[in-house]
Amino acid sequence: MVQSSPCNTSQKLNQQLRESCAKVNYSYVCHNKMINRFICRDTCLKMALILLSAFTLASLSISVYFNEKLTTIIGLISSLLVLIITVYQKDFNLETRVNEHRKTADALWKIKEDYISLLIDFDDLEQSDIRKYRDDLSHRVDEIYRQAPRTDKRAYRSAQKAIKIEEEQTFSKNEEVDSILPITLRNKSNE
DSSP states (O other): OOOOOHHHHHHHHHHHHHHHHHHHHHHHHHHHHHHHHHHHHHHHHHHHHHHHHHHHHHHHHHHHHHOOHHHHHHHHHHHHHHHHHHHHHHHHOHHHHHHHHHHHHHHHHHHHHHHHHHHHHGGGSOHHHHHHHHHHHHHHHHHHHHHSOOOOHHHHHHHHIIIIISOSSOOSSHHHHHHHSOGGGSOGGGO
């Protein structure tokens, strides 16, 4: 069996931690994209309900006062749309979904910060301690993912755009990983 040199093993361990940190950060961004989308959808639906309710009241009031069938039909259609939106909101409880994604994002943020702290302490720790911390972080990430709501392709594409194009928090290359890490943790070869 071929053994790796200590330096090579240390470099591999460091790179694994850096990549794990970046993956957690990517998931964090995905969950935040889901949060933003659900908040926007919820706000739009609430505004639509208010407008449709006002429109329904106005058209039904006009139809009662002037006895016009067209405004009655318009009021009935508006009422139906209000009912459809209300049922959608009940079934898809967007506020609950926002809170679930926020809880996951907050937990992932803490994990990301713990990875960064481990990377900062990397040179001062024994490899066995680093592995212990790494395994603990990996276990914590697994627990978060098991309880986390799923993200979708749209959130993934949105996070991908935010990270790679808009450079919100990038890490697909060493330079990108370095861009989210403190200066003291950046690879000197990328400067």
